[in-house]
Amino acid sequence: MDHFQYCYDFLSYNRWQTREVKIGSLGLGGQNPIRIQSMTNTDTMNTKATVEQSIRMIEAGCELVRITAPGIREAENLAVIKKELRRCGYQTPLVADIHFNPHAAEIAARLVEKIRVNPGNFTDRNIGKTDFTDAEFSESVEKIRDRIAPLLKICKENGTVLRIGSNQGSLSERIVSRFGDTPQGMVEAAMEFVRICADLDFHQLVLSMKSSNTRTMVFATRLLVHQMMSEGFNYPIHLGVTEAGEGEDGRIKSAVGIGTLLTDGIGDTIRVSLTEAPENELIPAKKLVDRFNGRKNAMEHRTISDKNPYEYERRNSVAVDKIGGGQVPVVFTKYGGSEKADVWVSHDFVATETISKDDSLTTTNDVSALSVISSTGNSLIHHERNIMATAKISTKPRCIHRVYDACDKESVQLNAAADFGSLLIDGQCDAIFIETPNIADSQFPVDLSFSILQAARSRFTKTEYISCPSCGRTKYDIVAAVKAIRAKTEHLQGLTIGIMGCIVNGPGEMAGADYGYVGSGIGVVTLFKGKTPVVKNIPESNAVDALIQLIKDGGDWQDAE
Numbered sequence: 001m002d003h004f005q006y007c008y009d010f011l012s013y014n015r016w017q018t019r020e021v022k023i024g025s026l027g028l029g030g031q032n033p034i035r036i037q038s039m040t041n042t043d044t045m046n047t048k049a050t051v052e053q054s055i056r057m058i059e060a061g062c063e064l065v066r067i068t069a070p071g072i073r074e075a076e077n078l079a080v081i082k083k084e085l086r087r088c089g090y091q092t093p094l095v096a097d098i099h100f101n102p103h104a105a106e107i108a109a110r111l112v113e114k115i116r117v118n119p120g121n122f123t124d125r126n127i128g129k130t131d132f133t134d135a136e137f138s139e140s141v142e143k144i145r146d147r148i149a150p151l152l153k154i155c156k157e158n159g160t161v162l163r164i165g166s167n168q169g170s171l172s173e174r175i176v177s178r179f180g181d182t183p184q185g186m187v188e189a190a191m192e193f194v195r196i197c198a199d200l201d202f203h204q205l206v207l208s209m210k211s212s213n214t215r216t217m218v219f220a221t222r223l224l225v226h227q228m229m230s231e232g233f234n235y236p237i238h239l240g241v242t243e244a245g246e247g248e249d250g251r252i253k254s255a256v257g258i259g260t261l262l263t264d265g266i267g268d269t270i271r272v273s274l275t276e277a278p279e280n281e282l283i284p285a286k287k288l289v290d291r292f293n294g295r296k297n298a299m300e301h302r303t304i305s306d307k308n309p310y311e312y313e314r315r316n317s318v319a320v321d322k323i324g325g326g327q328v329p330v331v332f333t334k335y336g337g338s339e340k341a342d343v344w345v346s347h348d349f350v351a352t353e354t355i356s357k358d359d360s361l362t363t364t365n366d367v368s369a370l371s372v373i374s375s376t377g378n379s380l381i382h383h384e385r386n387i388m389a390t391a392k393i394s395t396k397p398r399c400i401h402r403v404y405d406a407c408d409k410e411s412v413q414l415n416a417a418a419d420f421g422s423l424l425i426d427g428q429c430d431a432i433f434i435e436t437p438n439i440a441d442s443q444f445p446v447d448l449s450f451s452i453l454q455a456a457r458s459r460f461t462k463t464e465y466i467s468c469p470s471c472g473r474t475k476y477d478i479v480a481a482v483k484a485i486r487a488k489t490e491h492l493q494g495l496t497i498g499i500m501g502c503i504v505n506g507p508g509e510m511a512g513a514d515y516g517y518v519g520s521g522i523g524v525v526t527l528f529k530g531k532t533p534v535v536k537n538i539p540e541s542n543a544v545d546a547l548i549q550l551i552k553d554g555g556d557w558q559d560a561e
Helices: 047-059 072-087 102-109 134-158 173-179 183-199 214-231 247-263 278-290 380-390 409-425 444-455 478-489 540-553
Strands: 021-023 026-028 035-039 064-068 094-098 114-117 161-167 205-210 237-239 330-333 353-355 361-363 371-375 398-403 431-435 464-467 496-500 515-521 524-529 532-539
Touching: 021 161, 035 278, 047 064, 047 072, 047 278, 064 072, 072 094, 072 102, 094 102, 102 114, 102 134, 134 161, 134 173, 134 183, 161 183, 173 183, 183 205, 183 214, 205 214, 214 237, 214 247, 214 409, 237 247, 247 278, 247 380, 247 409, 247 444, 278 409, 330 444, 371 380, 380 398, 380 409, 398 409, 409 431, 409 444, 431 444, 464 478, 478 496, 478 515, 478 540, 515 532, 515 540, 524 540, 532 540
Parallel strands: 035 064, 064 094, 094 114, 114 161, 161 205, 205 237, 330 431, 353 371, 371 398, 398 431, 464 496, 496 515
Antiparallel strands: 021 026, 353 361, 515 524, 524 532
C-alpha cells in the first residue's frame, strides 16, 4: 500500500466505505448518512436537568446523546435517565463518556447503546515515567487486553458499540515516551485497542482523533485511516475539533477541521464542540453534513496524493512583494475601505486559472505575477488539486478565490472555512480572496478570511482561545467565564488562553496555551502559566481578574488601543 494513501481518490469526492455498526436502531457508517451528535453538560446525577437538556438536543436534530459517567454512581444513573427519555417518547441512542474507570464502563455498557473510552487514561496511569523498555511497553499492551476483555464481553452480550477516542492532550506518558505528542502517537494509542478488539472478535467499533489544533486533528485522522487500510480495518470515524471555543470562532475552527476530512471522504459522524448550550451545536453540524450527505461518489479514477498528507508542508513559491515565498498567507478584498485586508483589487479582477461553473477544468495563460484559482463548483479543494495535477505547475504565488452567494453569515462561515481550511492545512494557499455579495457588511469577508487563517494555524492576528464545551464534570459557569475573559483579552494578539471545564483533562488538552483557566472544584478555578499551576483553587468570582493580573505579571499584557 502506498504510504500516502488515506482516501479513495485524491482528486474527486469519494466517501470512504466503512463498516456499518448499529447503535441501537441507528446505523452508523456504511451507506448511512453522516450522523450528528452532541453531549450534555449537566450533572449526570441531576436526572431532570439531564433529561430536559437531552430533549432539547434531540429536538434540535441530535442523533446521538453523549453523557459523562466519571464514576459508578453516574454510570448507574444512566438507566434512570434512559428510562425517563423513553417514557417521554424519545428513542435516541445514549453514549456514556468514560475516563479512568473501567468499572463505570462495564456498568454503562449494560445500560446504554454506546460507550466512549479514552485510550490515554483507560488503562495507563501516568507516574512521571519518561522511558519504557520494549518489555515494559509490551507488558502495558497486555494489561490493556486484560482490562478491556471483560468490557468487550459485556458489549457483545448487550449489543453495545465502543468508541475508542484518542485526544492529543491526554495521551499516556508511555505513548508519548515513544511517539511524542504527535499524530502518530494518537494513532498508535487507538490502534493498540483496535488490534486487541479485533483479536477478540469484537468489531462494533468507532474511532476518533481529537485535538484543539486543527492540523493535528486532520493529520492524525488521515494517518489513522491509512493505518486501518494497511491492516485491513474499516471502522467508522467520528470527527470533531475538541475545545474549539464559542461563537463564530468555534464554528469556523470546527468547520476547518471537520470540513477538511469530510471533503476527503472521511467521517461517519461529527460533533461541533462549542462552549455554549449543547443544542446550539446541532445547527452548524447539520449545515456541515448537508454539504456531503447525498453527494454522489465520483468513482472516475483512483489517485493518491503525491505529497505527505500527514505533515504540514507549504508549497514552494517565489515572493512577489509580500505574497508567497514562505510568508504568511495574505487576504484580498475588493473593498478599499477595509482597514485589515492586505491587498485591495479592482472590480475588473480576472482569474488567470479558472474552473467553469459546470466543474470542467480550463486553464488560461499565466500572464501576471500571481496565479489565481477561482471556483464556483461544489468542491474547491478537488478543483485546486486537479489544477495542480493537470496544469503547468509554476512557482508563482497562488491566490484562491471564491464567491459565496448565501445570505446568512453562519452558512458562509462554515462553507468557506471547510473550503479554504483544507487548502491551508495542506499548505496550498499564498493568499485567499472571499467575496460575499449578498451580505451587506463589506468587512465581513475580510474578518472571515483572517479567522479562517487563524483556525487553520496559518496566520495569527488575534487572541487564540482553547475552551471546552464542558460536561457534567464542570462545576463552574464556563460559558460566562469565556465571555468575560474574551471581553478583557481579545486585543492580545498572538496570545493563547485555555479555558477548561475540569482538572481531569483540562491541563493536557489546553497544551500549548500561554495561560490557563481550569475548573478545579465547585465554583473554584486554578490558573496556569503554560503547564504550571500558579494560583490554585480561587473563587470563580475573583478568577478572571486574577487571570488578568497573572498575564500582566508574566509580561504579556498590552493595553487595548
